[in-house]
Amino acid sequence: MSRTLEPGDHIYCKRVEGLYDHHGIYVGDYMVIHLQGKAKKSKPLPPCQKCGNKRVINGEIAKVCVDCFLDGENLKVYDYGVSFWEFTFRRSGTCSTRHSKPPYEVIRIATAFLHDEISASEYNFLFNNCEDFAVTCKTGNKGSVQVLSYLTAGAVCSAAAIVCPVTGLALAGHYVASKFLRR
Numbered sequence: 364m365s366r367t368l369e370p371g372d373h374i375y376c377k378r379v380e381g382l383y384d385h386h387g388i389y390v391g392d393y394m395v396i397h398l399q400g401k402a403k404k405s406k407p408l409p410p411c412q413k414c415g416n417k418r419v420i421n422g423e424i425a426k427v428c429v430d431c432f433l434d435g436e437n438l439k440v441y442d443y444g445v446s447f448w449e450f451t452f453r454r455s456g457t458c459s460t461r462h463s464k465p466p467y468e469v470i471r472i473a474t475a476f477l478h479d480e481i482s483a484s485e486y487n488f489l490f491n492n493c494e495d496f497a498v499t500c501k502t503g504n505k506g507s508v509q510v511l512s513y514l515t516a517g518a519v520c521s522a523a524a525i526v527c528p529v530t531g532l533a534l535a536g537h538y539v540a541s542k543f544l545r546r
């Protein structure tokens with residue numbers, strides 16, 4: 364973890380041997396609000412003694428303790444307001460170029476989702492995953508991660524288009540030279 368954990372932080376950790384990351388909003392008092400996955404545990408677990416979490420993974424928004432959220436993995440903090448270049452070169456799903464709302468506002472949005480106080484129409488509430496949920500709480504709307512990924516991919520493609528003609532010319536030159544030398 365790069366800095367001290369603070370209420371309103373977007374946190375994440377590995378899941379399933381690092382196959383994907385799980386995201387949530389730290390709301391203080393060692394508690395996290397997150398969008399749970401839908402997968403079922405292979406066997407029922409006893410409720411958490413710290414937060415009472417029944418550990419039922421039902422695809423709903425829930426408030427659990429940090430230990431339940433991490434499930435034994437290391438805690439990381441998702442960064443906001445990073446430069447375009449930092450965003451481009453860092454692993455996807457770890458940061459955003461967009462700026463976070465103030466912590467109290469982030470916690471208010473996460474809590475409102477938890478208590479079903481925000482209607483679907485108000486926030487276009489259709490999250491694809493737990494990262495969407497956390498980004499929405501942090502910025503007020505989702506759509507940043509995927510859109511920015513497309514933009515980044517576009518920028519890389521444009522760069523490749525600039526490089527490719529040069530590479531192509533070099534290859535053509537090499538071909539001509541090799542043909543000439545064979546004679």
Ligand SMILES: [Zn+2]
Pocket residue numbers: 411412413414415416427428429430431432
């Ligand atoms: Zn717990």
